[in-house]
Amino acid sequence: xxxxxxxxxxxxxxxxxxxxxxxxxxxxxxxxxxxxxxxxxxxxxxxxxxxxxxxxxxxxxxxxxxxxxxxxxxxxxxxxxxxxxxxxxxxxxxxxxxxxxxxxxxxxxxxxxxxxxxxxxxxxxxxxxxxxxxxxxxxxxxxxxxxxxxxxxxxxxxxxxxxxxxxxxxxxxxxxxxxxxxxxxxxxxxxxxxxxxxxxxxxxxxxxxxxxxxxxxxxxxxxxxxxxxxxxxxxxxxxxxxxxxxxxxxxxxxxxxxxxxxxx
Amino acid sequence: xxxxxxxxxxxxxxxxxxxxxxxxxxxxxxxxxxxxxxxxxxxxxxxxxxxxxxxxxxxxxxxxxxxxxxxxxxxxxxxxxxxxxxxxxxxxxxxxxxxxxxxxxxxxxxxxxxxxxxxxxxxxxxxxxxxxxxxxxxxxxxxxxxxxxxx
Numbered sequence: 001x002x003x004x005x006x007x008x009x010x011x012x013x014x015x016x017x018x019x020x021x022x023x024x025x026x027x028x029x030x031x032x033x034x035x036x037x038x039x040x041x042x043x044x045x046x047x048x049x050x051x052x053x054x055x056x057x058x059x060x061x062x063x064x065x066x067x068x069x070x071x072x073x074x075x076x077x078x079x080x081x082x083x084x085x086x087x088x089x090x091x092x093x094x095x096x097x098x099x100x101x102x103x104x105x106x107x108x109x110x111x112x113x114x115x116x117x118x119x120x121x122x123x124x125x126x127x128x129x130x131x132x133x134x135x136x137x138x139x140x141x142x143x144x145x146x147x148x149x150x151x152x153x154x155x156x157x158x159x160x161x162x163x164x165x166x167x168x169x170x171x172x173x174x175x176x177x178x179x180x181x182x183x184x185x186x187x188x189x190x191x192x193x194x195x196x197x198x199x200x201x202x203x204x205x206x207x208x209x210x211x212x213x214x215x216x217x218x219x220x221x222x223x224x225x226x227x228x229x230x231x232x233x234x235x236x237x238x239x240x241x242x243x244x245x246x247x248x249x250x251x252x253x254x255x256x257x258x259x260x261x262x263x264x
Numbered sequence: 265x266x267x268x269x270x271x272x273x274x275x276x277x278x279x280x281x282x283x284x285x286x287x288x289x290x291x292x293x294x295x296x297x298x299x300x301x302x303x304x305x306x307x308x309x310x311x312x313x314x315x316x317x318x319x320x321x322x323x324x325x326x327x328x329x330x331x332x333x334x335x336x337x338x339x340x341x342x343x344x345x346x347x348x349x350x351x352x353x354x355x356x357x358x359x360x361x362x363x364x365x366x367x368x369x370x371x372x373x374x375x376x377x378x379x380x381x382x383x384x385x386x387x388x389x390x391x392x393x394x395x396x397x398x399x400x401x402x403x404x405x406x407x408x409x410x411x412x413x414x415x
Contacts, residue, residue: 017281024288046313049320053394056327060397068400081403086366088405092395253330254400 047146054089055153058100058139061085063157066135067254069122078121078135079104097144105136112158112192124257127246131259132160159195160188161249161262164227168241181207181242181263183234184227187249194230195251196221199259205234206246212236315356315390315412322351323394323410333399336362336406341374349378352412357383359411370406383413 029216064183065078104121116123116134124133142149164184168177183205187195200219205212218235234247241263248258266411326332326347335344357379362370392410397403 013278013281017285020285030360039393046317046320051322053320053324053327056324057395057397060327060333061403064398064401064403068403071401081397084403085397087406088397089395091365092393092405092407 008256010081011248014225043077047096047143047148050093050143051141051148051151054093054100054141055099055155058085058090058102058137058153059155059157062135062137063159063253063255066122066133066157066159067208067256069135070133070256071123071254073108073124075120075122078137080139082139097142099142099144100139102137102139105138110114110135110189112160112188126258127260129259129261130160130162131257132158133255133257134158156190157253157255158190159249159255160192161247161257161259162186162188163245164231165245166245166263168238168263179238179240181238181245183236183245183247183261184224184231185234185247185259186227186229186231186248187251187257189251198232198249198251202250202252203232203234204248204250205236206248207236207238207242208244209246211222228255297377301404316392317412318352318356319358319390319410319412320393320394322348323392323408325351326395327394332394332396332408336370336396337399337402339371339374341371341376345376345378348376348410352378355415357413357415359384361409363407363409365405365407367407379413379415383415384411386413389413 061081062078064079068077068081069075070238082102082104086102089100090098105118106120108115108117110116111134112132114125114130114132116125116132116136118134118136121137122135125131126133134157136154136235138152140151141151143151163187164186166181166183169178169180169182171177171179187198189195198221200217203217203219204214205217216236220233220235222231222233223229224231244260244262246258246260248256250256267306323332326335331347334340335347344360348360352358358377359379360371360376362376364370390412392408392412394408394410396406396408
């Protein structure tokens, strides 16, 4: 009886010991594997950082071009800037043999909850309650020094303005002390990320087609429980109920968008 | 009698396994502990390429946050110096020069550097080139050349 119990205990112990040994062997083999493959990956790291910097730069060029397009409406600006960028990148990283080619997006694309009709990589759809400016290009990168060819990526820039409501408050209603107009709007960028850092200077208001001086506006930004999103509120004192408003928003990248709405 | 003997042998076997395990753990701990104090020899090529990676990453991080173009556009050289000082390891000295596409120096009035000129006469200087396309609707590329030395 006692002999049997001893044997059982020995069996359990061997299993525990085997498990611990297995853990040790696995740990050691992972260290050995990373040591062996370190230099295999290491030689690529320099190129990975270079590729990342060219991707970021290309995105910046697309943003710059969209900003310029929304200010000047020059529709060749994206292709012109990308041509220059391809050339400048080749010169700046001379030893790497950088070849950057691009294809501008053409046609209608459903993205960010809207239908974007690209023409040579650019589109603006303004003067609606939901307005937007967009740019998109596909690029292909080759690095002759690394033997890398055809690394494809997409760069895009997007800015959407939505006038959620333009409301007139009349002092005839005892709830309100004066007559004023309140415009509630949201601003979003790529991947519908809300832009929350805009200031009064980033907005320009037109009421019934007339410009309103920035000094006459009162401005606030907050998370709205009504709309369940971060919104901007622009308030302006009026003498009577206006018909329509137009709000121009310019983000920190200088991309512009203009949205219109009727006053309720 | 035979039963007692075989039980003794069994315990002896268990003890051997425990000893072997303890010995293995002891060796592992010793290796890990010694590694903390190990001074790996520096090779000129390896050190420079490590610094190049660090420099590239720092510039890329600043670019991702849209800070690089702002510093250059508004000539915020003091802020640029502060950002590099904070982002790079404390024992790394740097000297950054901003060029236009014709290789004319843009930051002539204010050097963006940390460390004396003698530091950069060392043979362990790593050099990183980075290009920034422009800012706020204006395509005006600038080439950044960042030199790094470990102190």
